[in-house]
Amino acid sequence: MSRKLGRRFFNRPTIKVARDLLGCYLVRKIGNKVIRVRITETEGYIGPNDRASHASRGRTPRTKIMFGNPGYFYIYLIYGMYYCLNVVTEKRGFPAAVLIRAVTLKNNNGAFCPRWDKKPAGDFGAKITKTDGPGKLCRYFKVDKSLNNKDSVTSQQLWFEGGKLLRTERIMSGKRIGVSYAGVWQHKPWRFYIKIRLSKRRAH
DNA sequence: GATAAGATCATCT
DNA sequence: GATGATCTTATCA
Numbered sequence A: 001m002s003r004k005l006g007r008r009f010f011n012r013p014t015i016k017v018a019r020d021l022l023g024c025y026l027v028r029k030i031g032n033k034v035i036r037v038r039i040t041e042t043e044g045y046i047g048p049n050d051r052a053s054h055a056s057r058g059r060t061p062r063t064k065i066m067f068g069n070p071g072y073f074y075i076y077l078i079y080g081m082y083y084c085l086n087v088v089t090e091k092r093g094f095p096a097a098v099l100i101r102a103v104t105l106k107n108n109n110g111a112f113c114p115r116w117d118k119k120p121a122g123d124f125g126a127k128i129t130k131t132d133g134p135g136k137l138c139r140y141f142k143v144d145k146s147l148n149n150k151d152s153v154t155s156q157q158l159w160f161e162g163g164k165l166l167r168t169e170r171i172m173s174g175k176r177i178g179v180s181y182a183g184v185w186q187h188k189p190w191r192f193y194i195k196i197r198l199s200k201r202r203a204h
Numbered sequence B: 001g002a003t004a005a006g007a008t009c010a011t012c013t
Numbered sequence C: 001g002a003t004g005a006t007c008t009t010a011t012c013a
Helices: A014-021 A063-067 A134-141 A183-187
Strands: A025-030 A033-046 A073-078 A082-088 A096-105 A129-132 A158-161 A171-174 A191-194
Touching: A014 A033, A014 A096, A063 A073, A063 A082, A082 A134, A096 A134, A096 A191, A129 A134
Parallel strands: none
Antiparallel strands: A025 A033, A025 A158, A033 A096, A033 A191, A073 A082, A082 A096, A096 A129, A171 A191
């Protein structure tokens, strides 16, 4: 059994948290269904000077969450259509968070619709479904602002659990996505993802 | 395969 | 009034 990640896990340097979250589980409870998915991609947003981070604009009603307690969720609407799920890191007062960019689902069994505004897409079967983006992820998981500023350490609806340790050579890093406006900060290699073994699933 | 445009709104200026 | 930590669909090659 996996253990729920506690306050200490998040109260650490953001890069460490972002790396360590890879391979861990994000757990969502909807009704009496519990869905556990594996985190495969994260990004760190670190400190008051990181221009890619919302917190670089200072403390506002929105960003104050990033200045708050580690382990809390920071969720916001982007492009008018999608939610992004972050978890606050580092000590209170230092604005930082990790964006959960992608997860994989096993044996989904149709528990989630690809879109909440359309009919269920049926049985995903034993296929591994990848949600390859923060917006999609929230859509699958029915994550919205009702979970914003909630504590992942105590939440009964959405939380993190530890996973198997990954070999360090399977952890890749690169530039963050979609932050080209951020000057020198756009080049920081603060995106982390698990190297995928090439599975030939070309539908020929 | 690649690239472009459109959707749509909270937040901040 | 402008913009963005995105994704889908359309069009071209």
